[in-house]
Amino acid sequence: MRIQFFAQYGDNVKCQTSIVSRQPTTLTGLSTKGSVEAFTGVVHSVETGQAAYRGYPLRVTMDSQN
Numbered sequence: 001m002r003i004q005f006f007a008q009y010g011d012n013v014k015c016q017t018s019i020v021s022r023q024p025t026t027l028t029g030l031s032t033k034g035s036v037e038a039f040t041g042v043v044h045s046v047e048t049g050q051a052a053y054r055g056y057p058l059r060v061t062m063d064s065q066n
Helices: 009-021
Strands: 002-007 025-031 036-047 058-064
Touching: 002 009, 002 036, 009 025, 009 036, 009 058, 025 058
Parallel strands: none
Antiparallel strands: 002 025, 002 058, 025 036, 036 058
């Protein structure tokens, strides 16, 4: 299942590493509803400059393993 959530800018390297290696990673971020959650899976894409939540400029799309 593919999910989207928002992550902090400091998670960008971890996201890019997962995209290239196709290895799962775990990130703590905000769900699309604004709750803090842990997300585990292979990152599919990362978009920067999102303004949905202050401090969380990355919109991450992940193939979830939850």
